[in-house]
Amino acid sequence: MSTEATDAPLIDVENLSVVIDRDEGVVRPLNGVSFRIDAGQAVGIVGESGCGKTMTSNALLRILPPGAKITSGHIRYRRKLDEQVVDLATIDSGSAEMRQIRGGDISMIFQEPMTAFSPVHTIHNQIAEMIQLHDPMDDQAARRRVVELLDLVGISGPDERADDYAFQLSGGMRQRAMIAMALASKPRLLIADEPTTALDVTVQARVLKLIQRLQRELGLALMLITHDLGVIAHTVEYVYVMYLGQVIEEGPVVEIFDNPAHPYTQALLHSIPSLTNKDKRLEPIEGSVPSAFALPTGCPFHTRCTKQVGDKCKRQMPAHVEVSKGHYASCFIHTEEGS
Amino acid sequence: MLNYIIRRVLLMIPTLVAISVLIFIIIQLPPGDIITSRLQELQAEGQDISEEQIEALRARYNLNDPLHIQYFKWIGGILVGNMGYSVMYGQSVNNLIWERLGFTLLITFSATLLTWLIAFPVGVYSALRQYSVLDYAATLMAFVGLATPNFLLALVLMYLGYEWFGIAVGGLFSPEYASADWSMGKLGDLLAHLWIPAVVIGMGGTAGMVRIMRANLLDELGKPYVTTALAKGLHPIRLVIKYPLRIALNPFISTVGWMLPHLISGAAIIAVVLSLPTTGPLLLDSLKNQDMYLAGSFLLMLSALTVIGTLLSDILLAITDPRIRYE
Numbered sequence: 001m002s003t004e005a006t007d008a009p010l011i012d013v014e015n016l017s018v019v020i021d022r023d024e025g026v027v028r029p030l031n032g033v034s035f036r037i038d039a040g041q042a043v044g045i046v047g048e049s050g051c052g053k054t055m056t057s058n059a060l061l062r063i064l065p066p067g068a069k070i071t072s073g074h075i076r077y078r079r080k081l082d083e084q085v086v087d088l089a090t091i092d093s094g095s096a097e098m099r100q101i102r103g104g105d106i107s108m109i110f111q112e113p114m115t116a117f118s119p120v121h122t123i124h125n126q127i128a129e130m131i132q133l134h135d136p137m138d139d140q141a142a143r144r145r146v147v148e149l150l151d152l153v154g155i156s157g158p159d160e161r162a163d164d165y166a167f168q169l170s171g172g173m174r175q176r177a178m179i180a181m182a183l184a185s186k187p188r189l190l191i192a193d194e195p196t197t198a199l200d201v202t203v204q205a206r207v208l209k210l211i212q213r214l215q216r217e218l219g220l221a222l223m224l225i226t227h228d229l230g231v232i233a234h235t236v237e238y239v240y241v242m243y244l245g246q247v248i249e250e251g252p253v254v255e256i257f258d259n260p261a262h263p264y265t266q267a268l269l270h271s272i273p274s275l276t277n278k279d280k281r282l283e284p285i286e287g288s289v290p291s292a293f294a295l296p297t298g299c300p301f302h303t304r305c306t307k308q309v310g311d312k313c314k315r316q317m318p319a320h321v322e323v324s325k326g327h328y329a330s331c332f333i334h335t336e337e338g339s
Numbered sequence: 340m341l342n343y344i345i346r347r348v349l350l351m352i353p354t355l356v357a358i359s360v361l362i363f364i365i366i367q368l369p370p371g372d373i374i375t376s377r378l379q380e381l382q383a384e385g386q387d388i389s390e391e392q393i394e395a396l397r398a399r400y401n402l403n404d405p406l407h408i409q410y411f412k413w414i415g416g417i418l419v420g421n422m423g424y425s426v427m428y429g430q431s432v433n434n435l436i437w438e439r440l441g442f443t444l445l446i447t448f449s450a451t452l453l454t455w456l457i458a459f460p461v462g463v464y465s466a467l468r469q470y471s472v473l474d475y476a477a478t479l480m481a482f483v484g485l486a487t488p489n490f491l492l493a494l495v496l497m498y499l500g501y502e503w504f505g506i507a508v509g510g511l512f513s514p515e516y517a518s519a520d521w522s523m524g525k526l527g528d529l530l531a532h533l534w535i536p537a538v539v540i541g542m543g544g545t546a547g548m549v550r551i552m553r554a555n556l557l558d559e560l561g562k563p564y565v566t567t568a569l570a571k572g573l574h575p576i577r578l579v580i581k582y583p584l585r586i587a588l589n590p591f592i593s594t595v596g597w598m599l600p601h602l603i604s605g606a607a608i609i610a611v612v613l614s615l616p617t618t619g620p621l622l623l624d625s626l627k628n629q630d631m632y633l634a635g636s637f638l639l640m641l642s643a644l645t646v647i648g649t650l651l652s653d654i655l656l657a658i659t660d661p662r663i664r665y666e
Contacts, residue, residue: 063569066469094575102572115563118582119662130571165661181571 008078008085009036010188010221011060011106016073016089018052018059018245027292029055031245031300032073037189039078042215042222044232044253046268047242050289053225055245057191061102062093080105080188104134107182109211111194113174117166123150124162127181134185149180153210172203179211189221196231208235229272233257241265244290244300247320251327261329263307299331309333340664344654351646358642363410366631366638372402373426373629400426400632413635423632427624432636435621440603442511443617447602449533450540458545462552463584466560477549484546493539493612500535510614511536536613540606555590559583592655596648600641 018030029052037043045053058064060075075088079101091098110116117126127149128142137145143162150158153176166174175195182190192211196204212235215222224236232239232253239256241249241264249262260266270283287304290296296303302313309332320330374396381388401409416423422432465474510517511532516525559565560583568578607619618637625633657663 058566061570063566099572099574102570104572108567108570110563110567112563116567118564118568118586120586120660121582129573133572165665167662168665 009076010039010041010078012036012074012076013056013060014074014076016056016059016075017071018055018064018068019071020065020068022067025293028295029068029245029292030059031295033242033245033247034073035240035247035250037221037223039188039221040219041238042212042224042236044224044226044236044239045242046226046229046232046239048227048268048289050244050292051242052245053227053242054193056242057108057193057223057225060088060191061106061108062088062091062098063102064093077101077105080186100134103130103187104185105187106189106191107185107187109175109178109182109190109192109195112198113171113178114166114198116178117174119165119167122163122165123169123177127162127177127184130181130184145184146180149184150177152183152214153177153180155180171199172207175199175203175207176210179207179214183214183218186218187220189223190215191223191225193225194227195224197226197228204231211235229257229268241268244292244295246300246330248301248331249329251324251329255324255327259324259327261323261327261334262301262331263305263333264301265329267304267306307331307333340657343657347650347653351650354646355643358646359414359639360410362635362638362642363406363413366629366635367406369629371629373631374400374402376629377426400424413632417636417639422636425625425630425633427628427630427633432633435633436618436636436640439616439618439621442615443619444602446511446533446536446540446615446617447598447606449537450544450606451598453537453541454544454548457541458548458552462549463556463579465549465553466556467579469557474553477553481546481549484542485550487542489539489543489606490608490612492542493535493609496535496539497613511616536606536609536615539609539613551590552587555587556583559587589656589660592659593652595655596650596652597645599644599648599651603637603644604641 013036014034016030016033017028020027020029033052033056035043035045045056047053055064055068059070060077064070070089073089076085077088078085081100086097086101088098088101117123124143124146127146128139131137131142131145146162147158150162155161155173155176161169161173161177166177169177175198179195190211195211196207199207208231211222211224214220222236224232226232236253239251239253240247241256241262243264249256249260249265251261256265257269260269264285267283267285271285273282285304286306290300290303296314298312298314298316299305299318302308305313313332318330318332318335320328321334322328323334374393378388378393397403401412404412413423420433422436424430425432425435428435461477465477468474511529512525513528513532516528519525560579562583565578565583568582569575573581603618604622606617607623609615610617610619611623621633622637624630625637653663
């Protein structure tokens, strides 16, 4: 996929853990997450709410909420400036170096474009700020670039729309403007955190197509975070399935859909309606996501799993093993001892 | 925008007319009038006043006219800038008020300035470093400040000023300057006296404003647009100033106009305690003594300032907040 000469991934996250110290106790939203994204590759991260998807993306940019900190792991990122690999997990989150990477190298699209824009600044003001932050230029040049970007994301009358406030645009237009802002400083990695969840169904598909088209045309790496398997099916090449702050299955998108290996992924796929098989009843996943204050021991999914192989599910974390080429899962049904 | 302002100004007219009628009715409501009570005072002192003198007085204050004629005479006078005559002070209301307005504005203005200079930085710091030692200290001080009655603080400061520095801190001038002409010495003397009322009046407001500033900013700091701006790579200090702080100021802007009536009526009790030559005690006295023209003019001025202040606030808010402007 990658057109880069080098084989090193763009970003390589290894065993990343985050804890949040709260008055009520210690929360562990990430427990050793590992994944990698190559330059120009589109990757999906899937999971229910509370599985740590958003925490992962915030950790990459080091914009974790107060009280949260990275306790272990590495985020090796090959930066635009000099192709140097830097570890974003250990870099000072307040440093100029980190600020340069935010927006300039890795940028983000958020779930709620209405509240993600400031209500009292125009779209132009906020996009131009992003441009000038990473590429100092005069106001007229920045203005031309803003209009160019709005045109690129398919906003008609970009020159007039630029002076609108977020609340004057429709939901779809707002998300397009958000995408324009994310692309403003020519990032290498675009993180889209539930980019279509807040939109009307009819608009969702168009915004998704836009993201996909821009990703290919601009050669961006894409990290698409969603709870909606339908969203990733046609957008990404490779999928990571997360549960309670861990990656429990990963593989090429077709493999995940056709041969899901982890009971959680299987249950997730059974819980979405199918157009081709209308007689099949939907099967919800039993129980609910355990509290992040009291994580289960052993396999995190054992409290809801219908395919337990014995007592060790409760005691031991299964290894992440290859079940077919490039397709990995963490479940005892695939380890030698388990079968 | 211009249409909006014109419409609002036109709406002010019926509002003020209604308020003036209400005020006039209210000051007429208590039984008796100031002439009767004045008369009783004089008779108690053993003075004899003839019927003609009483009639002359009543005629002079239009007390023999029917109520609605009295109202029109009063309001007509105000429209041409004559607010009537105070029986209690034996002076025109205009004189009484103008004489004190300057000092009142000076004191309220310096108290407000002091309030803002302290409350804004402390409130912002408290929000940015929530639950830090200094935040807890600021919170404690704010609650103490809110819980202490201002007049008590005034008394304490007066006592301490006298005990420690040997100065009489009441009033705005030392006796030797009180009736002197303006000079550098008198100005210095004024400044030496000004800080006590400024601190006393400002303190309650400062405490309250620290809490409001902190709460407003904390609300805004949790908003998604802050995360967006952070993810752009903006420096945290520039970010706070440009986005959340700017929006956290809107509630202030929407109430800043209410300061206008406060300029005149504010801190009457403290002014009494500190014997300040301001309008507050004058208003209090006029109400106690049924000095109808003085009280009426005061109340009308306060109402007019409230209405104008609200309009100013709304216009300012429309300028700073596009969500209001485009509604």
